[in-house]
Amino acid sequence: MKIEGSEAVPERPSVARFYVCGSQPPRLTSALFLAERIHLALVDLSDGSSIFTGCDSSRKPLQGHGHAYIFCECDPGRDERGEITNATVYARLGFGPRERAALESLSRIWGPGDLEVELGLQKLGRPEDFRGCALLGKSRSWVSRTPFLSTRHPKRTRAGAAKLDASGLQIGSPEHDLLRLLGEAGFPRPVQVERVRGTMLGGQEVPWHAFLRHRERGEGRPAADGAGYGFRIEFPEAVSGPVAAGWGAHFGMGGFEVVVPK
Numbered sequence: 345m346k347i348e349g350s351e352a353v354p355e356r357p358s359v360a361r362f363y364v365c366g367s368q369p370p371r372l373t374s375a376l377f378l379a380e381r382i383h384l385a386l387v388d389l390s391d392g393s394s395i396f397t398g399c400d401s402s403r404k405p406l407q408g409h410g411h412a413y414i415f416c417e418c419d420p421g422r423d424e425r426g427e428i429t430n431a432t433v434y435a436r437l438g439f440g441p442r443e444r445a446a447l448e449s450l451s452r453i454w455g456p457g458d459l460e461v462e463l464g465l466q467k468l469g470r471p472e473d474f475r476g477c478a479l480l481g482k483s484r485s486w487v488s489r490t491p492f493l494s495t496r497h498p499k500r501t502r503a504g505a506a507k508l509d510a511s512g513l514q515i516g517s518p519e520h521d522l523l524r525l526l527g528e529a530g531f532p533r534p535v536q537v538e539r540v541r542g543t544m545l546g547g548q549e550v551p552w553h554a555f556l557r558h559r560e561r562g563e564g565r566p567a568a569d570g571a572g573y574g575f576r577i578e579f580p581e582a583v584s585g586p587v588a589a590g591w592g593a594h595f596g597m598g599g600f601e602v603v604v605p606k
Contacts (some may be wrong), residue, residue, distance in 0.1 A: 356438025357468040359480065360447040362431045364416075366461040369427045372545055373418035375490055376556045379596040380464075381455045382414050382431060390446035395435050398594065409529065410437035412526060415479055415589060415596045417489075418530065418545060428543025431463065434471070434586055443469065472582055478601035482584045485603035489543055491552040491572025492598040493591040494521045518573040525589035527579075536578040543574065576603065 361554075370378055373375045387398040394400055398411040412435040419429040420556065439447065454460045467473065474480040497518040499507035506514040519537050527533060542551040552572030577600070590598035 355470060355485060356440060357444070357506070358435055358438045359471055359474060360433040360439065360468050361466045361474060361477065362433075362450070363464040363466055364428050364431055364461050365464065369429070369461050370459065370489070371426045372416060372418040372504055373426070373430055373555045375428065375596045376429060376559060376592060378416050378431070378453065378461070379414040379528065381453045381459065382433070382450070383412075385450055385453060386412070386433070386443075386446050389449050390442055390516035393443050393446065395437060395439065396446070397441050409594075411435055411535075411594070413422050413586060413594050413596075415586060415588070415599050417477075417479060425548060426550065429462075430466075430477075432474075432477070432586075434480075436557070441467070451473075471586070478585075478604070479599065480585045481602035482582050483602040484582050485576070486579075486583075486585075486587050486600040487543075487553075487603050488540060488574045488599070489601045490597050490599045491555050491557060491574060492518065492522060492589065493557060493572060494518045494571070495525070495591050496521045519575070522573075522575060522577075522589060526587075528588060531583055531587065532581065534577040535580050538576045540574040540576050554559050557592075557597070560593065574586060575600075 383396065385395070390396050394406060395411050398406055400406060403599060412433050415432045416428045417430040417432065420424055427448070431448065435443070447468065450463055450465070452460070452462055472478045475482070498517045499515040501507060509515050513523070522537065525575065542549045544550070552574055555572055557570060557572055585600070585602065587600040588598050592598065
């Protein structure tokens, strides 16, 4: 609750989580495609709310990443083919009446390639209301669920040697860029960063290059090399999700989930 004067004012909801249904929902490898379609639908339903467009009235990009992130998820309990089972919209700035009306109206997404899915709103709330969701949990340990797309190129000297920072990481490498972007997002610097080759879908490990990594529409600076990377990271203390970074993060790329102890 926020206290204004003598009255308690409920905080705006910042999370909308949906069930994804249909005869054949897309696999998680097509998360970028479905997230982009959800984005277009919400922009239309909200009559261009800046929370969904990510731009102000003059079409200038908003600063601070307070606008909406759209994540696609694959529930391990329903992971027979690696299909998308849920979609989550998160905005740190919260959803006002205009945005809530758009979210509550969102029920169907369609597009090229016979895409047609039904969306059912599970709940509107705050991240702490969804502790059973690996995307929105709280933990020290997190692992990539969708590929991290670096925004910078690795730096080298004229002699071809890697340029290193004070910690020994190559400047501009995927690891270096991940740490930089997590810091800009307000997360503490991880104490451990380890690459992982892929994620489990349908009982098999799927490599990052199997994921769609290019947007169908929209503008913005593209990923540095187009390749996807994954990491297992550990923070010095538990942090609350969502944790996402890199190119396309607002469309579900670079998303992490809580590591479930074995």
